[in-house]
Amino acid sequence: MxxxxxxxxxxxxxxxxxxxxxxxxxxxxxxxxxxxxxxxxxxxxxxxxxxxxxxxxxxxxxxxxxxxxxxxxxxxxxxLSLDGRVRPRYYVLKFLKENGLVDRKLSFHTAVMMTEKVFVEKLICPHKEAAPHLAEDYAAACKGEVPTNFRFT
Incomplete structure (x- = not known):
């Protein structure tokens, strides 16, 4: 340090x-x-x-x-990159919490500190059926395209 x-x-x-x-x-x-x-x-x-x-x-x-x-x-x-990591992960976390797909106790800090692989494995992959466009919306958000809403269908 x-x-x-x-x-x-x-x-x-x-x-x-x-x-x-x-x-x-x-x-x-x-x-x-x-x-x-x-x-x-x-x-x-x-x-x-x-x-x-x-x-x-x-x-x-x-x-x-x-x-x-x-x-x-x-x-x-x-x-951390605001547009490449922090903002997209916030959108995913917000979407998951609003739709009851993840424990509300999961903190914002924990979500942004996960490695990309762990983030995708723990927060995106388990919801492929409930939110089939989540991975696609997350990838778009990481590229700077700010989706107004993450989608279920």
Whole structure:
């Protein structure tokens, strides 16, 4: 982790780091302690562009409905591809929960942290009969095509 932290700040001066920390506090509504937790957990969050962080905060808070403290304690979510992984998996998880096809206790973090193979095996394949287009809709979402609704038929 120390090596990752060094890589994250290697080309940032103190002023840029302070500016990024302030941006994180404002964008994610984090306290100093929460910024510390997030940066210690995922130092590369300091290398993300302001636009990228803004898009992630808007999606995670407005669409997913996560709390700032949840994200601070799981900052790796901010380092994953928003359009290629986080958003498509959110759509699948939301679809499955709304249709009673998966345990409501399955967390968003758990779903986005699964490997692609495990995600498909555990959350998509078991529902081939109930939701035959789920794999197709998920693949489309991973390509950036945002389906308005995942389909049953």
């Amino acid at each position: 120390f090596r990752l932290a060094l890589q994250a700040v290697a080309f940032l001066n103190e002023e840029k780091i302070a500016g990024k920390v302030d941006y994180l506090k404002n964008t994610f509504r984090w306290s100093d302690a929460q910024v510390r937790i997030a940066v210690c957990g995922a130092p590369f969050v300091l290398r993300k562009s302001k636009e990228s962080l803004k898009r992630r905060s808007e999606f995670l808070f407005s669409e997913v409905g996560l709390e700032p403290v949840y994200v601070a304690h799981r900052p790796i979510i901010l380092c």
